[in-house]
Amino acid sequence: MVSDMFSQLVDAHYTPLFRFALSLTKNSSDAGDLTQQTFFIWAKQGHALRDTGKAKSWLFTTLYREFLRGRRRADRVTALEDLGPVEADPPAPEVDIISGLDAGLVVEALQEVDEVYRVPLTLFYLQDLSYKDIAGMLEVPIGTVMSRLSRGKAQLRSALARKESGATGKVIPFQTDRAKRFP
Amino acid sequence: MNTQQAKFILQGYRPDGADAGDATFCDALEQARHDQVLGDWFAREQSFDAVISAKLSEVQAPAGLREAILAGARVTASGTPRRIWWRQPAWLATAASLAVIGTVALALWPKQAVADNALTEFALADARHSETHGGHGRETGALQAMLSQPSTRLGDQLPVDFAALHNAGCRTVSLGEREVLEVCFKRNGAWFHCYIAQRGDFPSLAATTVPALLDRNGASLASWSDPAHLYVVVSETGRTALEKLL
Numbered sequence: 001m002v003s004d005m006f007s008q009l010v011d012a013h014y015t016p017l018f019r020f021a022l023s024l025t026k027n028s029s030d031a032g033d034l035t036q037q038t039f040f041i042w043a044k045q046g047h048a049l050r051d052t053g054k055a056k057s058w059l060f061t062t063l064y065r066e067f068l069r070g071r072r073r074a075d076r077v078t079a080l081e082d083l084g085p086v087e088a089d090p091p092a093p094e095v096d097i098i099s100g101l102d103a104g105l106v107v108e109a110l111q112e113v114d115e116v117y118r119v120p121l122t123l124f125y126l127q128d129l130s131y132k133d134i135a136g137m138l139e140v141p142i143g144t145v146m147s148r149l150s151r152g153k154a155q156l157r158s159a160l161a162r163k164e165s166g167a168t169g170k171v172i173p174f175q176t177d178r179a180k181r182f183p
Numbered sequence: 184m185n186t187q188q189a190k191f192i193l194q195g196y197r198p199d200g201a202d203a204g205d206a207t208f209c210d211a212l213e214q215a216r217h218d219q220v221l222g223d224w225f226a227r228e229q230s231f232d233a234v235i236s237a238k239l240s241e242v243q244a245p246a247g248l249r250e251a252i253l254a255g256a257r258v259t260a261s262g263t264p265r266r267i268w269w270r271q272p273a274w275l276a277t278a279a280s281l282a283v284i285g286t287v288a289l290a291l292w293p294k295q296a297v298a299d300n301a302l303t304e305f306a307l308a309d310a311r312h313s314e315t316h317g318g319h320g321r322e323t324g325a326l327q328a329m330l331s332q333p334s335t336r337l338g339d340q341l342p343v344d345f346a347a348l349h350n351a352g353c354r355t356v357s358l359g360e361r362e363v364l365e366v367c368f369k370r371n372g373a374w375f376h377c378y379i380a381q382r383g384d385f386p387s388l389a390a391t392t393v394p395a396l397l398d399r400n401g402a403s404l405a406s407w408s409d410p411a412h413l414y415v416v417v418s419e420t421g422r423t424a425l426e427k428l429l
Contacts, residue, residue: 044359098238127197
């Protein structure tokens with residue numbers, strides 16, 4: 001029989017875990033599978049975790065590792081770390097305009113952010129984990145998390161600007177990250 | 184700390200104020216209070232972050248996901264030994280006797296050899312939440328197409344390369360420490376769920392190429408094996424629908 005503690009754990013975390021999985025997989029079915037898989041692993045070995053206060057970090061970390069295990073794209077992650085300096089505050093739609101956008105469109109913009117930045121950025125926006133927790137989860141220094149957040153936000157602003165332009169039919173300048181990276 | 188350094192730190196400050204007690208942000212926050220330009224930038228940054236967080240929080244998990252997680256965990260937990268009382272000699276002797284009786288019974292009645300109990304229970308529970316299935320890769324498409332062919336009979340040799348299907352993105356679920364693939368297919372207007380496990384992961388299972396049937400809680404299940412794989416097909420449209428595939 002599934003314990004009350006497990007049910008409570010599922011109730012508290014399955015939705016944010018699904019949102020995190022959705023940003024990784026870009027697919028609702030795969031995100032559901034990944035979320036399920038994470039809780040299966042908990043059911044199998046999570047009882048070994050002595051400090052239940054760390055359950056949230058454990059679940060997010062396990063989900064991310066399971067995603068990586070399925071993807072095996074470590075080479076790409078390494079390559080993306082070598083990009084140049086962050087563009088300072090790229091143009092983004094006004095907050096009022098973003099507020100009026102459909103949530104699905106905003107999630108699509110988030111999914112356009114490179115994976116290496118998207119992972120900490122999504123965790124940051126879910127607000128469940130601090131930057132220190134995120135650093136521990138990704139096994140990178142705190143400064144690296146801050147740097148990835150900064151780059152991720154820059155990419156997100158650009159993506160939102162493209163989405164907003166697309167939604168309103170505006171012509172956008174040929175000045176995207178992709179155009180710069182692959183001249 | 185110059186303005187750029189302060190911005191670098193402050194952009195990691197969560198918009199719900201959860202980091203208010205974190206000493207890392209104290210100096211930068213203090214600087215933002217005294218520097219009008221930095222303060223304005225921080226206010227805009229927090230507004231931007233807050234609206235993105237709010238949008239993300241509007242995303243809802245699919246209906247049925249919670250129930251699927253709980254059902255899956257129930258099966259996983261039932262497959263995990265929790266007590267060792269049965270390791271006592273008296274119980275082992277009893278178990279050995281039952282095993283002999285069971286082996287004889289199976290030999291006399293081979294069609295009752297149904298797949299490993301944990302696997303069948305898992306398959307039945309998982310099939311009840313088919314709305315969460317998906318994520319099949321290209322290689323899965325060929326297998327799915329063959330299973331959907333009216334000429335394919337359950338028990339036929341299927342073109343299964345477990346590793347290739349797994350790597351191609353076939354839906355994979357964990358049962359204990361064993362991986363099980365799942366492919367949905369449609370036949371005669373009804374959906375079926377085919378679970379594929381590696382025989383080496385279930386060594387106690389008797390080999391049978393003749394599908395054995397089982398009915399449980401309104402669902403029907405057929406299981407058989409080939410030298411490398413164990414197959415379980417679940418139908419929720421009744422035993423008759425499943426028997427048409429035999």
